[in-house]
Structure formats: structure tokens, C-alpha cells
Amino acid sequence: MTIREIAQLLDAKALSGNDLLDTAVQDVFCCDMMSDVLAFATNQSVLITGLVNSQVIRTAMMLDMRCIVFVCSKMPSEEVVSLAEDNDIVLLTTAHYMYTTAGRLYATGLLRGE
């Protein structure tokens, strides 16, 4: 599944990495605790989170994640968007709650990133 297809499925808006939307991704991790992401997520996952600070981007960088989905219409600062842009990470924001967001992606058969 591509990031573009994920964006369409979640009615999400891309905040960075518009040129990377056709990147294929295979699994998803869903969490607000970044240490749990570091402990349990796999490389190159999509991260679903409600946090929008710079450490979310750096956590994704450590795991070579390609895409972060912010739920509940959360919007990061311009600095956070720039950090993602500079490191080739696609940021999406969706109005859906975390449960709905994860559920929609889970139903497509994307792996759980565990």
C-alpha cells in the first residue's frame, strides 16, 4: 500500500513529503509513548500518534520510518514540519480518532509493525 492510498483512506492531508506519497509501506505502529515505539516498532513502519513535537520526528528517524499520521486533526509547528521535510518523512494529519485511524489501516491487511 502506498502512503497516498493511506491518505485517501484516512481523508488525510499531507503536511510534508508530497513527492514521497507513492512510497510503498508494509506495516503500522500506533503509540504515543516514543520509548515504546523505539522498543517495539519495526523499521520503515508508518507511525500513528497524537503527539506533534520534534521528538516524534526524531523517533521516526531512528527507525527509518517513512510516514507519520497525526490523529484528531493535530497540527505540528512549522519547525516540526521542516524537520520532517528535511529528513524525507511524510506527515499526514487526519480528523479521525486514533482508534478509527488504526482500525481503518488494520482492516486493509497492513501488518502491525510488531
Next chain:
Amino acid sequence: MPPVFCVVNEMEGLKFHFDIDGGDFASAGEASVETKKKLRQMGFPPDVIRRCAIAMYEGEINMVIHAHGGVADVEVFPERIVITLTDHGPGIPDVSLAMQEGYSTATEQIHDMGFGAGMGLPNMKRYTEDLKIETKVGVGTKVTMVVDVS
């Protein structure tokens, strides 16, 4: 964040030194990002780079959260990478307790930022071959981590 210096020495390996700013949570992790880039440029295997980056990142976050910053030194050898984090913070009163997953003394503010779940030191142990903690209450803490390349 460029390293302050790097030295090539066949006996001592390649060294990088970073000052970790303790006053700015937003910039925490820059040294780990820089180290990851350096290791990638040097051609180390992705798994080795990942484990070094995560372990150092957790340590860097800990230094910012608990110790008002410190210094990080990375020594790169063909067969191993040694990461040393030194601070002059409050020290760790009970290391075995701090090593337990889920134990944390972080504030609610830190939790709101996505850290302080009590996974920092356990993650540092999880991703390294050797973790050594030297600490004295009121003096500071020195954490040495070794990641084997093979």
C-alpha cells in the same frame, strides 16, 4: 549538530564528541541523528546503525530530562562501537530499580512529550551488547554502551 571534533587513530578508532544541551527538549536527539548519519556514511550494517542510534537517543533524552545535559562520546572501531554519555546530574539512587521496565521518575510534562515511560535504560540494554552504569548521587552518571558490529 556537527561533532566538536573527530580524530582518526588506528589504535583508538574514530572519535566523535558532542555537547548535549540540557535546556532544550526540542533539540534533544541531534547528536544521535548526527551519529547515525556518520555510521551510515561509514557503511556499517543497518541493524548496527539502528541499535546504536536508538540506544544513544534514549541516553541523550535521559540526559536532557534528568541531568540538564552533558557530553556524548562515540568511538568507532571496525568490530564495535562504544558510546559514552557523561553528565553531572543528580545521579541514580537505585540502578536496579531504574533498569526495571516501567519505572520512571519523569514528570507529567515529560510524559506529555512521549517519554518517561520507564523504557529508557531498558531500551539501552535491549539494543547493546554491554551496558555499564557508573553513578553517584549528587555527582553524576556515566553510561558506557558497546554495540558489536558482527
